[in-house]
Amino acid sequence: MLRRRMLIMLGVVLLVVLSLGGYKAFSVYRQIQVFATPKPPINVAVVTANEQPWQSQLPAIGTLKALQGVDLSLEIAGTVKALQFESGQKVTAGQLLLQLDSDVEKALLGTAEAELGLAKIEHGRGSQLVGSQAISKGDFDRLAAQLKKAYASVAQLNAALAKKSILAPFSGTIGIRQVDVGDYLASGTMIATLQNLSSLYVDFYVPEQAVPKLAVGQIAQVTVAAYPAQIFEAKISAINPKVDDATRNILVRATLPNPGGELLPGMFASLHVLLPGANTRVVVPESAISYTLYGNSVYVVVPKKTAGGEPEKDAKGEPQWTVERRFVETGEHRNGRVVVSKGLSAGERVVSAGQLKLDTGAHVAISADKTLQAEQNSQPRVD
Template structure:
């Protein structure tokens, strides 16, 4: 009896172990099948690798300056009697702007003119007398010298009188006036600013190594933060012939048309110097680039060799200049290929991919 029970228990244990071993083998087989089963394709967005004209540019920063700009002031002190302009007014060259009290200067001019008339009469009378030898030659010379002296005094009084009023030295726009009638102005006191903004200068600096790339007449794309998205083209008009000892930069000046006075002196400008004529370059969207410690790479859409469908091919590339969301590819891609622009984080070498109909985008480059 004890032997039969032991055999029965042994049979039960062996049967249980066999069942567990079979279940484990079945589970392992299922897991291996799942592991080696083909992965479902990953949906990605792609863009075409194209060749487009590309103009190389050099970024810079500058400041806008008026073609002509000064602070108006008067040379002599005095009391303001007339203000002949309004703040923000457009004036022309020679237009009267300000008048100081000039009664004293006018009286001095009147005296000088009266004395000049008397000296001229004496001179004319002396000219007749010296011909008949009624007076000596030295006396006639004295009368001639006296006439010249009074002419100089008239000119002096005329200049002193002219300094009592202010005129516009050039055409432009008056700023906010800083004087009123009755104010006593000291000499050189600022009356207002005058700016000729029909054209502007934009001054910027380039490294001494880049001076050889700048030429007179070269085009520059100008953007100001006050008008985002709007570009204006300036032309290089002057290059400083000396390098700054402290910064090792060279100052460059460009002329910028401003027909509607939309740009103002003092604005900060972002510049793109057009360095050369456009040349064909292979470009892709900048978002296609993936970075790693070993370099930059992209995922290229490639045909599966053994099965139908596309796979992601990881390819290292060498990039160049970037602009407006585009990047130049110097090595690694050829026009006509397609690169993944979205979904790279789900990919690795050989991952099956599916390009959705609405995820195919053209690769466009901004205007050269």
């Protein structure tokens, strides 16, 4: 009886072991089938690297300055007697702008001119008398010195009288006046600003590494916040011969015609200096570039090949595609596009969306980048 029970227990244990072993074998078989089944292709957006017109540019920011601009101020103190200009008026060189009270100087000038006349008469009489030895040579020298002193006094008073008025040093537009008739002004008081707006300077800084790319006469495209849709053309007129010790930048000046007078000194300007070089570049969307610490790369779409090196096709005869990761050198970025200077040829197709799911050799299904196409259709092309 005991033996029969032991045989039954052994049979039950054996049955349980066989059942577990069969279940495990079935699980392993299913896993093998899963791994043996080919993975479906990964859907990615693909664009073609095109060789497009591309003008190399050097971006910079600067400030507009007047070709000629001064703050008119007084050299001597006095009371304003007359103002000969209005705020915002255009004036010409030499035009009288302000006259201070000069009655005292005019009276002193009259006295000095009278003394000068007397000195001339005495000097003329003395020149006759010294010839006939009626006066000594020393007396005649004193008469000559008095004549020179009288001339100097008149010249001094004429200079002081000239400082009582302000003349426009050049033609331009005068700003808002800061004084009124009757004001007593101390020396150095600013009357108004005078700016020649026919042309402007654009002063901007560039890194010292960019100096070999710059030359006098190069064109710079300028935009300002006041007219964001308008591009103004300036021409580089001077390059500073010294690099700033603190910033390692160099000052560059461009001349900007301003016949309409719409641009004003002090405006903030954004510039793009047009650089010489090839006019075409291989260009791809910025979304196609993967940026890492080890370098920039793209996923290039290539035909999938069999072990024999032949292009692989599916059951319908359609070619199969895979990707290979390729490191590239990039250049300028502009309007969502980037120049690829090395590592990619025109006509090659690159993945522009879905790179996170990829690795070299991954099987992919190609679809056009509709988002990029919509952006290119809606935005004007700027090179």
